[in-house]
Amino acid sequence: MQKKYGKFIAAGVLLTTAVVILGVVTLNDPTVSLIHYTPDQLLTTNTAEFHSKGVQVDGIVLEGSEQFDPTVPELRFKIRDMENTVSVAVVYREGLKPDSFKEGQGVVVDGQYDPHTKTITAVKLMTKCPSKYEANPDTVTARKAEL
Secondary structure, three states, X not given: OHHHXXXXXXXXXXXHHHHHHHHHHHHHOOOOOOEEEOHHXXXXXXXXXXXXXXXEEEEEEOOOOOEEEOOXXXXXXXXXXXXXXXXXXXXXXOOOOOOOOOOOOEEEEEEEEEOOOOEEEEEEEEEOOOOOOOOOHHHHHHHHHHO
16 A cells, blocks of 8 residues: 555656746746737837847848858848838848748747847748738729729
């Protein structure tokens, strides 16, 4: 009977230890607790928030800002907001440049933001695909006229 309870206690201690370790690792990873921003929101946010959390920034690649060095590999570019009023620099060193990466196209980057240099060191880069199914404005206008 004593052995049976000993196994349950050992299993409980082991499970509790695993949960604590998982929690500590998860909380120390800045990309787990990302806060979503647009470039204009990022530049106007209190800088104290950036020390403990990662950021996810959604914007458009600024035309003429792309610099790619395949020997390193390192991709540098700027993300602008929809109104093209502000931009934030991005450095991505986590691999090759995605095939679908293009200037003027939407992207989402995850990483750490340095408010002093206004630069995001990205650990994840996702490109947005332009919708193939968006209605042509001329077609929509013609259909409305038919109705």
